[in-house]
Structures are given as C-alpha cells and as structure tokens.
Amino acid sequence: MQRPEWAPESIDIERPSVARMYDYYLGGSHNFAVDRAAAQAMIAAVPEAPLMAQANRAFMRRAVRYLASRGVRQFLDIGSGIPTVGNVHEIAQQEVPDARVAYVDTDPVAVAHAREILAGNEQTVVIQADLRTPEAIVNAPEIRALLDFTQPMAVLIVAVTHFIPDEDDPAGLIARVRGALAPGSYLVLSQASDEGRTEEEAFETLVVYRQTDNLLRARSRKALLPYFGGFTLLEPGLVWVPLWRPDxxxxxxxxxxVVFMGGVGRLGD
Structure with a gap:
C-alpha cells in the first residue's frame, strides 16, 4: 500500500486504527483500505455503526454549543480523533470567537492532520498524548500556554473510555484530570454501552476490534456513573446521546x- 503524504512514517498503515475507522464512519477521507475493511466488517455486524458515530459527534457538538452559550471559553478535547467538519474549535468559536481549544490524541495521523488544519489558528493547539497519562496532558507546556487552569474549562472525553481497560481504572484517570480543574469546569463524556445489544452483536463487535490497535469495551450505565465522580450531572443526566438536549x-x-451513552457534569464551586 502506498503511503499518502499526510500519513507519518511512524504509523502502521497495514493495521486498522479506531481513529481512522471513526473517520470513515463520519464520512472523512483520512483512512486506509484496511480501516475501511474493518469498518465495513463492523457495519455488517452492526448496521447502525455509522449512525452511532454520527449521533455521538452530534452530541459533542450540542454539548459544546450549550457550554459556550453558558460562558465557557476554554475546551480541552482528550481523544479528539481526526478533525472533521464541525469539530470543537469550529463550534465553540462560532458561539464565542475568543474560545480556546486544545486537542489531544494518541493517533499520530490525527495529530499530524490536526496540526495541518489548525495552522495559523492561534486559539488552538494539538498535542500527542494518552488519557492514561493525565498529568502529561494537563502539564504539557503547549496546553498550559493556551489554557488557564485557574479558570473554568470544559474537558471532553468523547468515545474514548471504551478503549481503556478496567485495570487502567478509567474513573481514576478522569479523577486525576479533574484534580487539575478549577471549580465551575465541566466534563463532557460519552462511551459505548452494552445495554440493549444482543450477545451476537457484542461478540461480532469484539471480533472486529480485536484486529485494531484498541479493543472496545462496552459498559453499562451503572459502570459509567463513577466517571462523573466529583461532578454534578446536568439534566437530563447520563442518557443515550440522542436524548441529551436534542435539537x-x-x-x-x-x-x-445508537449504543453511546453520554452526559455533561459540572465541577462544584
């Protein structure tokens, strides 16, 4: 397979990437044949897969728009993926022109492409880092130069935690991010749920994602609630993402x- 100019030499273009599969579901162009094959296998097992990704992205947009309207001027998007139309900085800066957005992702393609797109936008920054090293994120010089951690911000962890195993303690990782935030900050979070799916669908999903760089772990609503520890959930709470303040x-x-559950929590004063 010929390597496109936008693909860094460091990435394996013969192995599916969950970020590039997600890009494919959203109608993006930054994916390879191996990603499209894996995504098509997922669609064969769960035909709603593209709808799931699109509904999850729509939830993120509604949450950003809502928080910007509430006066939030800073956004930290952890696990941002490959930028597509209507990403966080576009939504936030439409509402609030001076909004500042920091993007974080582990995928070098996502990071490289984001840097290309954001070149010249001094109100944004992108770094390569992993939620499993939260201190490396909140203490990164590039992020500290852009975001003021003494003031409220919104942290987005959207469609990320289902790629983190229980032994890495997702709730604990989020709590370590929370510890760096000022009162009045927000957490926007969604993840795949195992509620409402058949055993066959769950098995087929597992088979597909075993081929990728990240294994997907769906979780119940009860298992997700501790992720909002220290935050007060805004109405309507932790719900299927189409039900969170729909247009x-x-x-x-x-x-x-849609499979994804999501919610927005506020850190108390």
Whole structure:
C-alpha cells in the first residue's frame, strides 16, 4: 500500500486504527483500505455503526454549543480523533470567537492532520498524548500556554473510555484530570454501552476490534456513573446521546440503538 503524504512514517498503515475507522464512519477521507475493511466488517455486524458515530459527534457538538452559550471559553478535547467538519474549535468559536481549544490524541495521523488544519489558528493547539497519562496532558507546556487552569474549562472525553481497560481504572484517570480543574469546569463524556445489544452483536463487535490497535469495551450505565465522580450531572443526566438536549428537528426514536451513552457534569464551586 502506498503511503499518502499526510500519513507519518511512524504509523502502521497495514493495521486498522479506531481513529481512522471513526473517520470513515463520519464520512472523512483520512483512512486506509484496511480501516475501511474493518469498518465495513463492523457495519455488517452492526448496521447502525455509522449512525452511532454520527449521533455521538452530534452530541459533542450540542454539548459544546450549550457550554459556550453558558460562558465557557476554554475546551480541552482528550481523544479528539481526526478533525472533521464541525469539530470543537469550529463550534465553540462560532458561539464565542475568543474560545480556546486544545486537542489531544494518541493517533499520530490525527495529530499530524490536526496540526495541518489548525495552522495559523492561534486559539488552538494539538498535542500527542494518552488519557492514561493525565498529568502529561494537563502539564504539557503547549496546553498550559493556551489554557488557564485557574479558570473554568470544559474537558471532553468523547468515545474514548471504551478503549481503556478496567485495570487502567478509567474513573481514576478522569479523577486525576479533574484534580487539575478549577471549580465551575465541566466534563463532557460519552462511551459505548452494552445495554440493549444482543450477545451476537457484542461478540461480532469484539471480533472486529480485536484486529485494531484498541479493543472496545462496552459498559453499562451503572459502570459509567463513577466517571462523573466529583461532578454534578446536568439534566437530563447520563442518557443515550440522542436524548441529551436534542435539537427540535432531531429524530430521537430508537435512541438506544445508537449504543453511546453520554452526559455533561459540572465541577462544584
């Protein structure tokens, strides 16, 4: 396979990447044949897979728009993925022109492409880092230069924690991020849930993601609630993502088929 100019030499273009599969679900162009094959296998097992990704991205956009309207001027997007139309900085800066956005991802393709897109935008920064090393994120010089941790911000951890195994303690990792935040900050989080799926669908999903660089671990609502420890969930709470403050024209029928649960929490004063 010929390596595109936008693909860094450090990445394995023969192994599917969850970030590039997600890009494919969203209709992006920064994916390889191996990613498209894995994504198509997922779609064969769970035909709603692209709808799931699109509904999750729509949840993120609604949450960012809502928080910007509430006066949030700083956004830290951990696990941002490959930038597509309507990413955090576009949504936030439409609402609040002076909004500042820091993107963090482990995938070198996502980071390289984000840097290319964001070149010249002095209100954004992107670094390569992993949620499993939260101190490396919140203490990164580039992020500290852009974001003021003495002031409230919104941290987005959207469609990320289902790639972190229980032994790495996702709730504990989020708590370590929370420890760096000022009162009045927010957490925007979503992850794949295992509620409402058949055993066959769960098995097929496992088979597909075993081929990738990250194994997907769906979790129940009860298991996800501790991720919001220290935060007060805003209405309507932790719900299927189409049900979180939907726009008037949104279709919220069969919301449970979207698989993703999400919510927004506020850190108390």
């Amino acid at each position: 008037p024209t949104d279709n919220i029928e069969d919301a449970d088929r």
